[in-house]
Amino acid sequence: AEVAEFAALKSTRGVDVYDPPSDPHRPERLSLMSELRAAIDADALELFFQPKLRLADGQVDAAEALIRWHRPGRGMVPPEMFITVAEETGNIGRLTRWVLAHGIAHAAELIHAGHSIRVSLNLSARDIGDPGLPDRVAELLHAHGVPASAIALEVTESAVIGEPEAALQVLRRLADTGIDMAIDDFGIGQTSFAYLRRLPVRELKIDKMFVQHLATDPTDRTIVRSLVELGHRLGYQVTAEGVEDAESMAFLASVGCDHAQGYHVGRPVDFAAFVARIGARDPG
Ligand code: C2E
Ligand code: CA
Numbered sequence: 001a002e003v004a005e006f007a008a009l010k011s012t013r014g015v016d017v018y019d020p021p022s023d024p025h026r027p028e029r030l031s032l033m034s035e036l037r038a039a040i041d042a043d044a045l046e047l048f049f050q051p052k053l054r055l056a057d058g059q060v061d062a063a064e065a066l067i068r069w070h071r072p073g074r075g076m077v078p079p080e081m082f083i084t085v086a087e088e089t090g091n092i093g094r095l096t097r098w099v100l101a102h103g104i105a106h107a108a109e110l111i112h113a114g115h116s117i118r119v120s121l122n123l124s125a126r127d128i129g130d131p132g133l134p135d136r137v138a139e140l141l142h143a144h145g146v147p148a149s150a151i152a153l154e155v156t157e158s159a160v161i162g163e164p165e166a167a168l169q170v171l172r173r174l175a176d177t178g179i180d181m182a183i184d185d186f187g188i189g190q191t192s193f194a195y196l197r198r199l200p201v202r203e204l205k206i207d208k209m210f211v212q213h214l215a216t217d218p219t220d221r222t223i224v225r226s227l228v229e230l231g232h233r234l235g236y237q238v239t240a241e242g243v244e245d246a247e248s249m250a251f252l253a254s255v256g257c258d259h260a261q262g263y264h265v266g267r268p269v270d271f272a273a274f275v276a277r278i279g280a281r282d283p284g
């Protein structure tokens with residue numbers, strides 16, 4: 001699935017698609033990691049922005065920041081691959097600090113340009129084990145003059161299952177700063193709604209696995225309709241990710257889903273292209 005996007009990136013940006021090594025223990029990984037550390041230090045990473053559309057009125061009022069690494073001579077490395085390597089080699093904290101600093105700086109630019117766009121940033125499962133995270137996020141917001149309401153943080157469903165109380169405390173302290181927390185990839189894991197209710201979460205993002213085939217799959221329509229309804233009854237905002245066609249978007253609007261994100265709304269693009277898009281649609 002994600003290959004499609006990189007194929008698209010290849011055609012739009014003229015870069016080669018990186019071919020991930022199949023054996024996870026190849027020395028290749030070590031060099032990948034040292035190059036990634038160098039890329040972080042040299043600011044050679046980039047955040048792309050994918051619009052989120054509010055289905056009630058068709059406005060783009062939010063965006064998800066997605067990390068991109070163009071590895072010199074090797075093309076675009078899929079984020080899932082280098083994030084996994086960063087997690088396994090103890091470098092995810094470094095990467096997340098880079099994402100937070102740059103994501104919040106971009107949010108500040110949007111605010112100062114007069115846009116009201118909330119920026120969602122992704123956390124890795126390991127990040128919520130870091131008790132220093134909430135203070136670091138608060139300091140960045142303060143330094144850039146960004147209100148907490150302009151940011152959301154996404155944590156995958158699997159990251160929060162069975163987490164110790166310490167990780168739940170990190171989530172609560174983040175939420176206490178006024179940042180909205182979102183559960184990513186919702187529906188594919190084991191989270192019960194009973195457990196979910198203990199988490200300080202405002203938004204559920206229905207995994208694209210259930211969304212991509214809405215136009216043709218009646219079972220997926222039943223699942224998504226139920227997730228939206230149950231989510232709303234429990235007070236969550238609901239986003240569908242992986243919206244790839246107009247039929248799916250119309251279905252989501254008809255069941256009252258709050259936000260749609262996916263190639264049909266817009267592909268992830270670099271910050272300048274994202275600003276050009278929202279500027280054209282919603283001046284000021
Ligand atoms: P995710 O958070 O679930 O992000 C959504 C992924 O789906 C993105 O892939 C996005 O480009 C892709 N996507 C968006 N719309 C569509 C669509 O309509 N159809 C299909 N098939 N795919 C769509 P991407 O950018 O390759 O990122 C993959 C994963 O890497 C993310 O999944 C997230 O788990 C992780 N990731 C990306 N950026 C960051 C980051 O800054 N920090 C961390 N910790 N993880 C990140
Ligand atoms: Ca996400």
Ligand code: CA
Binds near residue numbers: 184205208
């Ligand atoms: Ca997701």
Ligand code: CA
Binds near residue numbers: 185
């Ligand atoms: Ca995912």
